[in-house]
Amino acid sequence: MLRKVIALAALGLAISAGPALAAGGAEAPKHVEFSFEGPFGQFDQAQLQRGYKVYREVCAACHGMNLVSFRNLGQKHGPFYDPKYPNPNDNPYVRAIAAEYQINDIDSETGDVIQRAASSADRFPDPYPNEPAARAGNGGALPPDLSVIIKARHHGPQYVYSILTGYENPPAGLNVTPGQYYNPYMLGDLTAFWTGDHHSVPVGGFIAMPPPLQPDGVTFDDGTRATVEQQAKDVVAFLAWASEPKMIERKQFGLAAMIYLVLLAGLVYASYRRIWRNVAH
Numbered sequence: 001m002l003r004k005v006i007a008l009a010a011l012g013l014a015i016s017a018g019p020a021l022a023a024g025g026a027e028a029p030k031h032v033e034f035s036f037e038g039p040f041g042q043f044d045q046a047q048l049q050r051g052y053k054v055y056r057e058v059c060a061a062c063h064g065m066n067l068v069s070f071r072n073l074g075q076k077h078g079p080f081y082d083p084k085y086p087n088p089n090d091n092p093y094v095r096a097i098a099a100e101y102q103i104n105d106i107d108s109e110t111g112d113v114i115q116r117a118a119s120s121a122d123r124f125p126d127p128y129p130n131e132p133a134a135r136a137g138n139g140g141a142l143p144p145d146l147s148v149i150i151k152a153r154h155h156g157p158q159y160v161y162s163i164l165t166g167y168e169n170p171p172a173g174l175n176v177t178p179g180q181y182y183n184p185y186m187l188g189d190l191t192a193f194w195t196g197d198h199h200s201v202p203v204g205g206f207i208a209m210p211p212p213l214q215p216d217g218v219t220f221d222d223g224t225r226a227t228v229e230q231q232a233k234d235v236v237a238f239l240a241w242a243s244e245p246k247m248i249e250r251k252q253f254g255l256a257a258m259i260y261l262v263l264l265a266g267l268v269y270a271s272y273r274r275i276w277r278n279v280a281h
Helices: 002-021 045-057 070-074 092-099 131-136 156-165 228-243 247-275
Strands: 102-106 113-117 181-183 205-207
Touching: 045 228, 070 092, 156 228
Parallel strands: none
Antiparallel strands: 102 113, 181 205
16 A cells, blocks of 8 residues: 555656656747648749759758659649640750759669769759768758658648748857757757756757858849748748649649539439439438
C-alpha cells in the first residue's frame, strides 16, 4: 500500500512539474494567400517562372530537388509549358535550362566518372556530392531537399514563406551561437540560451541558414520588383508546384467526379421514384 502511495505522489509531482519545464514554440505562420490554394486554385505561370529564377540563383547553391526532372518544367501547368511542344522534351526552354547544369555520369568505355550537360530527362542534381560534404559546407547542418518541402511542412506555403521573411535581430538577452540565426517562426527551445526572465523566453529557434533573400537579389525578366516578400512568395509558389506538379489535374478530376456523383445520385433517386411510385409504403 505504501508503495502505491509513493508512486502516485511521484506521478503527481511529475505531472505538476511538466508545464513549468515546458518552453519553446514558434510564432504562427504569417497569413499569406496564394493563387493555387482552394479547390479552384490555379498556378500563375509568370509567378512560377519568377520562382524558378529565385530557386536557380539563390536556393540551388545549397538545396537540391532530386525528385523533379527538368522535363517537368515543360509539362502542362508547369513554369515553362508551351502548347506548341506537347512533349516537354522538345521544349527549347526546358532543354536550355537543363544544359545549364552539370550531371555526374560514368564513361561507358573507361568507367571513369565524368561530368556532362544535363538533358531534359535528368533530375535536378544535388549541389553537394554527398551528405558529409553538404554538412561541411553548412556548419554541420544538412540542407533539406526541396522537392516536397511544401507538402512536408504543416501550413507548408505559409510556413516556408514565414521562415524566408521572418529573420529578426535576436532580442537582448539571447545568446546566439556562431553560425546560427534567430528566426521566431522556427520551432525551437531557447531556454538554455536565454539570460533574461525565465518566464519570458522568446519563441522561435535557431536556423543554420543565413537570410537567403535580399532586396533586388535577383532581376525578374517581367520587370516585377524583387522585394524580399515578392521573392519569397514566388519561390514558395514554385516549390508548391514542384511538390505537386499534377495538382491542377487532380482538382479538375475531383470536380468532375463530384459532378458525376451528383448526377448519378439524381438518376438513382429518379429511378427509385419511378419504380416504386405505385407501391404502397
